[in-house]
Structures are given as C-alpha cells and as structure tokens.
Amino acid sequence: MDNDNQLADWRARALRLAHQVNSVMVGQQRAVHLMLIAVFARGHVLLEGDVGVGKTTLLRAMARGLGGGYERLEGTVDLMPSDMAYHTFIDEQGRPRVEPGPVLRHGEALATFFFNEINRARPQVHSLLLRLMAERTMHAFNREYRFPHLLVFADRNRIEREETFELPAAARDRFFMEIGIAAPTERDALRSLMFDTRYHDADTLIDQVEPGLVDYTALNAFSQTLQDSVTVSETLQNYALDLWQVVRAPAAHGIELDDVDIEALVAGGGSPRGMSMMVRAARVNAWLAERDMVVPEDIRAVLLETTGHRIFFNPVYEIRRDEIIGRLIEAAVARVAAP
C-alpha cells in the first residue's frame, strides 16, 4: 500500500512536471513524454532536431523541474577532453588559473549535462563523455569525481556533414533513447510561436516551471522501486522478443518497405542492452499511464526511440535512416500480434 502511495505520489509530480514543460513548449508533447520516461528510467538521451526547434529550452525547462546542477557544453572541432574537466583562464593578477570545468563545477549535484552538437567534437571528447555516461565518474585534480544523479543529454547536428565526427555504433548504443524533435506542424502552434510574445523570451518562459518539482536526489532509488513494481508478463516478453527479431531481420519475417531492398537493409545492431532499455522504458510508460503491468502499447510507444538508433543499416540506406527507420518500426509493430 505504501508502495502504491509512493508510486501515485511520484506519478502526480511527474505529470505536473510534464504539464508545466508542455505549457512552456509548444507542440512537443511526445518529446516531453519521452524525456520524462528517460528521466525516470535514468537513461541518457541523444536529441536530434533542426536548429531552433527548442531543444535547449526543453532541456532547461526539464532541468529546472528536476533541480540540481545544469551544465551545457558546445561541441567544437577544437574542444579537448580536458576542457570538460578544467576551466583555464588568466586571473585579475595576470596569473594562469585552473578551476573545475563545466562537468566538475557542481560536484555531485550535477543532474543535467547538455552536450550540444556532439558530432562537432572529436572522438577523444566522445570517449570521455561516454565514460561519464557509463560510469558517472570523471578523474580530475588527482581524484575521482562521482555524479550519481547525472543524466546526459546530447544533441546532434543533422544539417552539416563537414567538420563533424559521426558517433560510432558503440557510442550510439550507450544512449538510452534517441529522440527526434521536430518543429510543430499545426498552424495554431506555429502562429502562437510566431506572434505570442510570451514565447519570445526563453528565460522568463522557463521561470514559469516550478523549480525542483521532482527531487533529483531521490530519483535513482525511486526508479528502482518503479522498475520492481511494474509487471512484465510472459506473454509480453514473447511479444517484445518477436518484435525485436522482426526489427533485426525484417526480410526473414516478410516485412516489405517501398523503395527499399529489405534483404540488404539491416547490416547489424540490436544489442541486448537495447532490449533491456526498451523494457525499462516500457515500464516507466506503463507507470505514467497508471498501470502496474506493461502492455504491448507501452513497448510500441518507446520502440522507435529506444531501438531505432541501435539498428544499423547498410551504407546505401544509412543516409536515408530517418525516413526508413520509422517505416521499418511501424511495419514491425503492425506485423507482430499479441497476445
């Protein structure tokens, strides 16, 4: 009973956070929902989207709701791994100084770290970031810094390909979700974005979100409680396995996509980590929908974001990934029946 109360209490706060962020962002309900899932599943997120669709605003609003430290770093071609740990400058007396950099500045209180344009940074930076993500630790000033409450959000620039370093498969697999953020298409939403003055100043907008609505220090423990409380039945396990197999080997399961040679589409991918991430996210989705069991709809709701970036296409199709992966997932969902 106590457990149920705790679940309900946290759910109410989570939904209030989503509501408040949605009132700041226009037409991003799905992205907000998925971010909320990632936060409660304690997974790092790779954001994808055009310039100016509100990724930073969304992240800042979320970070404010979660409380804790928020840091942001811009990926550039000359960024070095040490730049994440150290801030070097010349002080007022003209002496060189080294102080904790963006990652270390908040110490253990760092809750949200936003790495903007991750593919502009060099692979050395990627590997340090990936270690930070996987182990939530960083070595600097001759000691180990721990960030138990850290969530990393990274953003990938999709427009330019010059002077960028594409994330390798292993790196993409580390991300819990890859969320695509598109500009809203509804005419009303676009109209208010253009003409409503409250959307012109992001800072005032973000201030509308109640700070520390969800206690970020308790999230790890609660996330475990949540995962333990939501049932995954045997039927659902079979469904998830079937779905996974169809996505990995679509040709063998009779999936057909227009304008795609399905036999040559999937080159590999689909890690066991991906499967566990998918189920993790589905559990959170079920909890948010006030259910104590995972149903196929939960899997379906998170399938694209949790597994799409783990499936690797042959190079000829990789360039059209965004367009194809959605269709592939959609076809798999339509094909696999449950119970």
Added chain:
Amino acid sequence: MSVRQRSIVGVLSLICALLIWGDVAAQTRPEIGLSIDEPRAYGHVVGDRVQRALHLQLPPGFRLERASLPRSGEQSYWLDLAAVDIRTAQASGGAVSVRLDYQLFYAPLQATRRELPGLDLAAVNTGGERITRSVPAFVFTMSPILELNPDARFGDAENDLLLADAVPMRPAVAGPRWATFAGLTIALSALLIWAWAAGYLSARARGPFAKAWLSLRRQRRAPAAAQALRTVHRAFDETAGQAVFADDLDAFIAAHPVFADLVDDIATFFDFSRRYFFAATQPADCDNGELLAGLERLVRRCRKRELNA
C-alpha cells in the same frame, strides 16, 4: 516209392529248399520298401506341374541317403524339378515320403510320350552298410495347346482363332442401383444443408469473424481461455490488416464503422484480454466455459456486422 516218385519228391524238396533259402536270404538281406503315387499319365500340357510321391519303408537302423535324391533345379531343357520335399513320419519307424515336384516346359506339336527320369535311392546304416532301390522312370503323354482352326461351317471368320469367352451371367442390379443413387443423393443433400447451416457455403465463411466463430465452436469441447482470446484477437488483427491492441480501438472503429455499435463490448473484451495476458495476477472471474460463451456471442455479432459490411 518208385524212382519216378523219388525224383518228384527230390525236385519238390529242391524247390522247397530253394524257396526257403530264398526266403531266408530275403530276411537276412535288408531292403527298402517302395510304393509310388504316380500322377496321371496323359493330358499334360506345357507349364503343368507333375508330382511323384515316393513312399519308402526303410529297414530298421537305416536312413535315407539324401545325396541319392535328385537336386531341385533344371533337369533337362524341358524339365525342371521345382522342389524335393522329404517327410519323415515320427510315429512309423522308417517310413519316409519323398515328393518330387516337376514342372514341364515341353511344348509338343502333337501328343508325345515323355518320361520323368528314374532314380536309384540309397539308404545307409551306422555300420556303413548301403542298400539301394531303383525307382522306375515314369512315362506319360504331353498334349499340344494349339488353337482350334477357324471353321467356316460354324460361322468362324478367317482370323477367329480362339473361341470367344463365355459371357458371364449378369446379376440384376437395377434395384440396388436405384437404392444406391437415392441414398447418395440424400446423403449429399444432407451434407449440403448442414454445410449451408454451419456457414461453410456463404461468403461468411471467408470473413475473419466467421472463421473465428467456427474456431470457437470447435473449442467448445475443451474451452481454454488463452486460446479463445487469441482466436478473437486474430479476427480483429485480420480485419484491420495489422496487430490491434486496446489503445487502437478508436482507430479500428473509425476504419471499420460497421462495428461502431459494439464498441463497448469490444472494449470490454480488450480490457479483459489485457488483464488476462499482461497482469501479474489473472482475473478471478474467469470460468473458461462462460468466457468462451461470451466470446462466441461477441464474435457472432461481429460476424453479422462483417456480413453487412
């Protein structure tokens, strides 16, 4: 007694002595007793099998020497010995039956005499004593099997070499034939009526819900909740052309408005199925028979809508 009388007595005594001596000789020298069952000696044609049965009576202590019997197989260009069958009777000491089974391959152009070869039978005892008995050859006639020449006097055509076969008598079948026909007609019509009533004939049989309905009826004997629920799920999936879940119900109804008035029942079904398959504990109110009956009702109504679609 005169000289004449004395000579007669002498001759008679000599004859008696000879007879007695012969008898004694016969008793001292063992012999093989033989009687033969011969086949008929005439009317054999090519391909016939002819059997000679030799009934032997061996003296005590003697046994038949197998090597003195002919070996089965080809005996000559026209004669095969198909089998040699030796039977020793247990009870009667020394009685042995040998059956020689010959097959004739001689094709005579006219009645001809042939003979089955004779043979010398031998018997031995443990002391190495060997006695023989010869079996005479068997002479018989073989007949040709040439066809009858056509004879114009009897209305034969020039090429009518063989007599026509006799026409067999036909049993009267008119009555049974009608009965069979009538029975088959009745059975077939009954089958058609049943198939029509069961829905096998109409377009209904091709719809997903019609199939589900038939399947549910078949499950009546052993109702199982999971199987019945799955059957109904597949009907919805097939109707929609993709997997349908509880959350898809609105879209399903929008795409198939004929089911609109059943939306509450369908929602109840999806909700129950969800609890049945995905919850940690299965719903308590779950009697397989009742559930099956409920599903049958739902599917029957869906089938009706399906027909009207």
